Amino acid sequence: MITAKHLAKRFKNKLAVDDLTFTVETGKVTGFLGPNGAGKSTTMRLMLGLDAGRGTTTFDGKPLNSYAKPAHMVGILLEAKAFHPTRSARNHLRILATAGGVPQARVDEVLRIVGLHDVAKAKPGKFSLGMSQRLGIAAAILGKPKFLMLDEPANGLDPEGIAWLRQFLKDYADQGNAVFVSSHLLSEMALMADNVVVIGKGKLIAETSISDLVNGSGRSSVFVRVTHPDRFGASLTKAKISFDRVDGGFKISGQTTDTIGRLAFADQLTILELANHKASLEDAFFELTAGTTEFSGDGGAKS
Amino acid sequence: MMRTLLAELRKIITLRSTYIILGIMVALVLLFAGFIDGYRATAASLASPDMLSGEVTSAVSVTSVLLALVGLLLFAHEYRYNLIMYTLTSTRSRSQVLLAKILAVTLFVVPMVLFVSALSPLAAYAGAHLRGLHMVHQTFNYWDLLWRNVFFAWAYAMFALVFIALIRNQIGAIIVFFIVPGTVEGILSLLLKGNAKYLPFTSLASVLKVGAPGSMSPGHSALVASAYLVVLWIFTWIMFLRRDAN
Numbered sequence: 001m002i003t004a005k006h007l008a009k010r011f012k013n014k015l016a017v018d019d020l021t022f023t024v025e026t027g028k029v030t031g032f033l034g035p036n037g038a039g040k041s042t043t044m045r046l047m048l049g050l051d052a053g054r055g056t057t058t059f060d061g062k063p064l065n066s067y068a069k070p071a072h073m074v075g076i077l078l079e080a081k082a083f084h085p086t087r088s089a090r091n092h093l094r095i096l097a098t099a100g101g102v103p104q105a106r107v108d109e110v111l112r113i114v115g116l117h118d119v120a121k122a123k124p125g126k127f128s129l130g131m132s133q134r135l136g137i138a139a140a141i142l143g144k145p146k147f148l149m150l151d152e153p154a155n156g157l158d159p160e161g162i163a164w165l166r167q168f169l170k171d172y173a174d175q176g177n178a179v180f181v182s183s184h185l186l187s188e189m190a191l192m193a194d195n196v197v198v199i200g201k202g203k204l205i206a207e208t209s210i211s212d213l214v215n216g217s218g219r220s221s222v223f224v225r226v227t228h229p230d231r232f233g234a235s236l237t238k239a240k241i242s243f244d245r246v247d248g249g250f251k252i253s254g255q256t257t258d259t260i261g262r263l264a265f266a267d268q269l270t271i272l273e274l275a276n277h278k279a280s281l282e283d284a285f286f287e288l289t290a291g292t293t294e295f296s297g298d299g300g301a302k303s
Numbered sequence: 304m305m306r307t308l309l310a311e312l313r314k315i316i317t318l319r320s321t322y323i324i325l326g327i328m329v330a331l332v333l334l335f336a337g338f339i340d341g342y343r344a345t346a347a348s349l350a351s352p353d354m355l356s357g358e359v360t361s362a363v364s365v366t367s368v369l370l371a372l373v374g375l376l377l378f379a380h381e382y383r384y385n386l387i388m389y390t391l392t393s394t395r396s397r398s399q400v401l402l403a404k405i406l407a408v409t410l411f412v413v414p415m416v417l418f419v420s421a422l423s424p425l426a427a428y429a430g431a432h433l434r435g436l437h438m439v440h441q442t443f444n445y446w447d448l449l450w451r452n453v454f455f456a457w458a459y460a461m462f463a464l465v466f467i468a469l470i471r472n473q474i475g476a477i478i479v480f481f482i483v484p485g486t487v488e489g490i491l492s493l494l495l496k497g498n499a500k501y502l503p504f505t506s507l508a509s510v511l512k513v514g515a516p517g518s519m520s521p522g523h524s525a526l527v528a529s530a531y532l533v534v535l536w537i538f539t540w541i542m543f544l545r546r547d548a549n
Contacts, residue, residue, distance in 0.1 A: 048392050050548040065395045076392055082385040084318065091317040099310035099393035139389065 001026055002147055002178055007046050007055035009039070009202075016042045017053065018202040024180045024195075026146070029173045031193035031210070032182035035289050039202040040182045041151055044078060048149065059147055071100025075140035077150040080132040082139075085125025089116055089135055092124065093142060102143045110138040115164075129156025137165070141172075148172060150181045154188055166192045190214075190281035200289045213284045220283075222260050225249035225273035235267050249273060304403065307394050311407035315377055324373050328366045328419065336362055336423040341430020349431065349438045355424035356443050359452060360511050362423035363416055367456040370415050371463035374408035375480060378464055379473035387548045397544050401468070408460050416456040420448070451521050455510045458528050462503065465535045468543055500524075503531040 002024035009017040017039045024030045034040050047057040049064060056063065059073050067073045083092045093107040111117045114134040119127075124135055133156050140148055148169070154162050162185075169192060173179045183189050189196070189210075196213055198206040206213060214220070225248055226232045236243050236250065241263075244251040249272075252260060257276050264271050315321055336358045340348065348354050381387040394400055424441075431438055466483075467476040484504035492499035499505055500518055509524035519527070 045388075045547075048388070050388055050391060052545055052547055064392070068395070070395065071393050074392065076388065078388055079385050082388065084380055084384050084386070086319045087317050091313075095310050095313045095317065096389055096393065098313055099306055099390065101306050 002047070002057065002059055002180060003061075004043070004047055004057045005055055007043060007053065007057070009042050009046055009051060009053035016202050017046060020055070020199065020202070020204050022197045022204060022207045024147070024178050024197075026178040027173055027176055028194040029169050029179040029181060029192055031189040031196040032180060032199075033186070033189065033196055033285055033289075034182075034199040034205075038199050038289075040199065041078065042202075043199070044076075044149055044151055044180075044182070048074070048076060050078075069101045069143070071096070071102060071143035071145065073143075073145055074147045074149060075143060075145035076148075077133075077136040077140045077153055079151070080129055080136050080155060083124045083132075083135060086123050088121050089124050089127075089138075090120040092135070093138060096139050096142055100143045106142060106144075110142055113141065113168075114138040130158055130161050133157055134161070137168075146177050148177065148179045148181070150179070152183055153181060154183055154185050162188060186282045186285055187280070196281075198285065198288050205288050210281060213288075214278060214281060221251050221253045221277045222255050222257050223247075223249055223251055223273065223275045223277055224260050224264065224271065226264050226267075226269040226271055228267075228269055231267060232264060232269055235263055239263060251277075304399055307399050307403035308406050310390075310393070311377065311403045312410060314380075315373065315407060315411050318376070318380075320376055321373055324369050325415070328369045328415075329422070331365060331369075332362050332419060332423050333426050335365070337426030337430040341427035342434050344427070344431050344434075344436055344438070349436055352439055352442045354438055355427060355441045356448055358423045358427045359420045359448055362419050363452040363456055364508075364511050366419045367416070367459040370412045370456055371460040371480070372477075373411060374404075374460040375463040375467045375476055376473070377408065378404060378467040379476055382467075382471045382549070383473045385549070391548050398540065401540060401543050404464065405461070408464060409457060412456050412460045413453055416453050420452055447521075451510050451513075451525075454525050455507060458507050458510075458525075458532060461532050461536070462507075465532075465539050468539045471546075471549075501527055503528060506531075 004023070005021050007017050007020040008015070020043060032040055032043075042051060045051040046053045046055065059067070064070050064074060083089075090107060090111065093110065094104060096102075097104055097107050108117065108120070111120050114137050116131065116134050116138060119131070124132065127135065133153055137150070137153060140150060154165055157165060166188065169179050169181065173194070181193070193210055195209050196206065197204070223246075224232075229245075229248070229250070232250065233243070233245070236252070241252060241255060257274055261271065261274055340358055340361075344354075351357070381390055390400055391397060428438070463476075463480050466479050467473070470476040470479060488499070488502045488504050491502055492505065495502070500509060506519065506524045506527035509518040510521045510528065512518060513521060518524070
């Protein structure tokens with residue numbers, strides 16, 4: 001388990017990370033969400049000791065630098081293009097393997113895993129963003145680490161690459177490892193992550209499971225259409241259930257289809273339509289981070 | 304520590320720029336020592352018993368800049384290509400990383416200086432021989448030449464490493480690396496006059512120039528340059544431990 005406690009980082013007048021405390025469980029993929037400028041990358045750098053700041057991060061109870069071979073504990077991908085453009089992909093990984101105390105044979109193994117074996121001798125300066133991400137993932141898994149920390153690993157990957165990454169990370173976590181991954185692709189995160197840590201303006205907003213986050217969202221609702229809407233409206237009011245009249249029916253938040261169905265049955269109404277509108281992760285994210293977005297456009301495409 | 308050191312050495316030998324710089328170094332030695340000072344040697348130089356030892360010193364003074372550049376680029380690429388995040392998370396302490404870089408550059412520079420020290424007199428001798436010129440019997444004070452040349456090149460590389468470790472920007476560090484020894488110290492020399500010999504690169508240059516008027520002995524010059532390096536490295540070390548890795 002990764003435990004981050006009271007992480008804080010200030011850049012001159014701006015508090016980039018503000019007393020963040022959360023955990024990343026083993027055996028699960030934990031998504032790290034937040035608007036642009038929320039402090040996700042800075043938090044990851046703080047956790048790894050790359051940036052100077054306050055707070056502590058432990059990996060299975062101990063700081064990273066207390067392990068003799070840190071590369072066997074944590075694998076990182078913080079930037080896709082973190083390689084020398086004229087040093088071959090294989091040599092890049094060989095250097096990391098040497099520094100991390102990883103057998104050189106593992107280099108070709110990880111190149112095969114990420115699908116870059118055929119371009120092992122190529123200069124990565126000419127790699128596409130997707131290929132660069134794959135090289136970064138190869139570097140991250142080189143030491144077979146127990147913890148993976150990946151910042152936007154899906155950026156630039158094609159649909160097949162994203163599907164591969166999703167399955168790979170889920171399998172990696174299933175082997176008893178912890179995967180901590182930030183991404184702006186919320187739909188992808190919904191498919192990939194078990195838990196999420198949501199931050200905004202450097203502060204913790206939520207730390208929960210994806211299902212709890214989505215189910216708890218105010219944007220989840222039940223839609224119902226019945227034969228006598230006015231009678232049903234009165235029943236809802238009497239039961240102190242708030243609703244909106246939309247499309248000839250009722251949109252009701254905070255209730256289940258079971259409750260609404262029983263209420264209609266009690267009124268001896270015929271249900272014409274009853275549907276559960278579950279909020280998406282995107283809905284829940286927007287709801288949680290409302291007011292914490294630092295950079296946003298005016299919403300119009302015209303200028 | 305050994306893993307980190309081996310990784311640093313691997314970084315040096317897997318870079319194209321290392322071989323380009325070494326190629327330029329060999330070409331310069333062959334041009335200046337072999338062609339200009341050997342093939343086109345003057346009668347006066349051929350009559351000097353110190354001709355070949357002078358070749359060694361001249362070659363080392365020029366090639367040290369190139370060797371220092373290799374060390375500078377080793378560190379500069381960490382920041383330019385964000386490799387520093389891998390470097391720092393692969394080892395237990397930042398001090399180890401810094402020490403490994405110093406050792407790796409030392410292990411690269413020293414053999415290269417020895418190579419240049421052997422190549423330059425051979426090139427000059429071969430150049431002269433090709434044209435049928437004969438030089439007088441040459442004398443070499445081997446140990447004196449050895450320590451002065453090795454120290455000069457090593458200290459030059461260490462200054463370059465200090466610049467990049469503090470500036471953390473490749474272009475900025477290269478500019479400072481080329482401006483400080485000549486331009487900055489040149490201007491300061493005008494102000495300091497006789498005391499200019501205590502400036503870092505001026506004192507370092509005196510390690511190679513024996514008997515220049517007003518300069519210190521090579522031993523004293525080396526001590527002054529070493530003192531600068533010790534102070535600068537302590538400062539660099541503290542900054543490297545405290546600053547963000549970017």
